[in-house]
Amino acid sequence: MDRLCDQARQDTAVSCFYFDFAARKEQSATSTLGSLVKQMVTGMENIPEGIARAFQQQKRTMGGRRPQLANLVTMLKAIASARPTFMCIDALDECAGVERFRLLDSLKEVLERAPGIRIFVTGRPHIRTEIESRLAGHVESVCISSTRADITRYLHVRLGHDQCSQRARPARLR
Numbered sequence: 707m708d709r710l711c712d713q714a715r716q717d718t719a720v721s722c723f724y725f726d727f728a729a730r731k732e733q734s735a736t737s738t739l740g741s742l743v744k745q746m747v748t749g750m751e752n753i754p755e756g757i758a759r760a761f762q763q764q765k766r767t768m769g770g771r772r773p774q775l776a777n778l779v780t781m782l783k784a785i786a787s788a789r790p791t792f793m794c795i796d797a798l799d800e801c802a803g804v805e806r807f808r809l810l811d812s813l814k815e816v817l818e819r820a821p822g823i824r825i826f827v828t829g830r831p832h833i834r835t836e837i838e839s840r841l842a843g844h845v846e847s848v849c850i851s852s853t854r855a856d857i858t859r860y861l862h863v864r865l866g867h868d869q870c871s872q873r874a875r876p877a878r879l880r
Contacts, residue, residue: 719746719749719786720749720794721792721794722745722793723741723793724796724797727797730800730802734805735812736774738795740772742782742793754784757781757785761773779816782820783820786816787820792825793824794825794826794827795809797829798828799833807836814841814842814844831851834847
């Protein structure tokens with residue numbers, strides 16, 4: 707994500723959201739898209755009129771409640787139609803099932819209206835079929851998994867940086 711942000715041009719929108727199992731109740735489709743839109747708008751020099759108007763309308767209704775899911779989808783479509791847009795959503799499998807369905811359906815709507823958007827989603831293998839079916843025709847799936855050698859190399863590096871000199875070192879891993 708950092709590399710994408712560093713290499714993105716000034717006219718490119720980039721946003722990221724990380725799902726955390728411990729915060730599952732607070733992480734709805736609406737709050738996720740709200741966070742992504744906020745990140746994109748924050749990086750804009752000139753906020754598109756439609757987005758500014760939508761935020762102003764929401765402020766006037768019911769004591770300034772947050773935009774609803776449909777409003778956020780409209781905002782994302784407007785942003786992604788106006789400039790190259792990248793969204794990274796990490797650990798989607800940590801999102802509660804019903805909210806994950808709502809989020810994927812919303813992303814599909816954005817993808818259908820703004821084909822220039824690129825969305826990178828990570829998650830454990832058990833949600834792959836769900837993603838592929840909900841985003842049918844808009845997804846390219848890549849399965850990435852670690853090997854025993856990857857895990858061994860990771861452990862050796864971590865143990866090499868262990869600050870506790872008194873701790874006994876394990877025998878060589880096979």
